[in-house]
Amino acid sequence: MNINKSNKKNIKLIDFVSPREKNKYSESDNKNFKLNTNSDSMASVAYLGPIGTFSHFAAVKIFGDQSLFVPQQNIFDIFNAVETGHVMYGVVPVENSIEGSINLTLDLLKDSDLTIYGEKTVNISHNLIGNGKIADIKEVFSHPQVLGQCRNWLRKNCPEAHLIETSSSSAAVRRVKKTKTQAAIGTFLSAKMEKIPVIEENIQDFKTNKTRFFILSKEKIKPGKNNKTSLVFLCHDKPGALVEVLKIFKKHEINLTKIESRPSKRKDWEYYFYIDLNGHEEEPEIKKALEKLKQVTIYVKILGSYPVN
Template sequence: MQDSQAAELEKIQLTEIRNAIDAIDRQIQDLIGQRALCAQKVADIKTQGGKVEAVFYRPEREAQVLRAVRERNESLISDNDMARLFREIMSVCLALEHPTRVAYLGPEGSYSHSSALKQFGTSAHPLAVSTISDVFKAVEKGEADYGIVPVENSSEGVVKQTQNELIKTGLKISGEVDLAIHHCLLSVSHDIETIERVAAHPQALGQCEQWLKNNFPGVQLMPVESNALAAKMAKEDPTLAAIASEQAAQLYELHILEANIEDQKDNTTKFWVVGSEKTAPSGLDKTALIVSMPNKAGALMDVLASFANRKISMTRIISTPSVNKKWDYVFFIDVLGHQDEPLLQEALQEVKDKSLFYKLLGSFPVSPLD
């Protein structure tokens, strides 16, 4: 009898909670609908009078909204998970204004694809292209509104193809994405003994170098344009394994022979968003530039002093050989702050005056998503 009464009480309590959840869901749905109406009004204002060049995606505005979501979050949900939920709501609402076309190094299932979804949400229109150079070309030609490109990996360093394109392009950096990279060994075969070759992007092969030496010392390594391309190749050849993501395994119906094969477990790749528009200040920004200075003692220190003397923090400096002159180098420098801030404006002008080559890549919000 007591068991029966307890079961009945539990049923009543669960029904009450589920009814409360249903009521909350209706409120959430209604509020999202109201937000969508506001987004549509924004689009109407931006396009009134027949404007065709309106800018709908504002990186600084989205960063401000997501930071506010994190700051006011007092729920059981983590700050980052709450921000990701809002990222999707914002993506859906932005699509009502204007579908954002994003070029990335494909095919579908690549890490560049994952970074595009993280930055723009699943309602963006991703455009897969074959090379990093093609990402820049797609944006320059107007085939995409933005492009997303890998810049640097925490274990393998810079992506040279991206560096080369940044030197040449007229596009501006408008955002950054840090993506945790966990590699899987994928094959259409269930039997690891059948694998004769392993294909992947050169960066991925480097990130898994020690694991491959320990587990496949005699296997041929095949560098290809992207890990997702390697996955597509593996689907057609049981003797070929690919290093790619779990998402790629699902997309191309491959078996995960081994998971998390990267040598460093905190393996992370930084991506940059490139576009044609200058990004306004968000309140917490970075500025990126490229410089080359005279080949004389103290030249680099003199350039960096322009920032240090104004207490401007440098977050990244990378050197790469110049393509114009043997033994000359260009430096990729990131600093905290927006190019429109007076102190940073002074510093940038001073650096420009001291440099043989100077290129401002742009200012962009520090990513609000972990």
């Protein structure tokens, strides 16, 4: 990875929003979102590129527009950029309120030595971008998660269009620059950079569409006022194994905010369970619960304890 490929021009939050929404933002907005890092130096941040993606938007919200942002081609590369020390932090999508979890992010978290340093939930607004009219569109390009979040709108307004997946929303916008029969779904910044009109704003199926992002780091962050802990574990293959785990958290009055399973990939029909819980791993009751959890499971890994978004 070449860190010189980072964006040389500072991109601000206001660059991502439509002209009608710019009055909601000010030049000082980035300060409200900036992560409280342990270093006084400028943060270097890897994100899912190219410039103008929703991951880029999230990274700017978290770190402020004066940080060094380094676009990556895929989520693997984001992990690698942080693990090898090319950047200090990585920003990865982990979950969408409509389409669910990003499975690759969960799998890589389990196998990586990186820790979750923080989280940020971002409101996502999708825009149809192209040179033609809606009636002329034969193909629509975007990231698979984005297409899924606009599925009903596309079915209603572009019923004959073929939906084609791309590596990112920004890459999709680049593909429709010279045609009137193709369109992309992406950010206002992507449309502005490629000089392509926005045909229709806010085409996501649900106006409450949000994506949760994790900040990755080699170092743990200091506990905040309110914290969350993410972990993964593997149960024994026996009746009631998961119930036994859940009873531990109930006994210690620990609130679980999320639980889901992923195939272990070790053998058929074996699953890892991912859990988010309220509190920090160093809190006495949580420490006791985690010790008991290790006694009744095959494998436990703390993915991170971090301040609540």
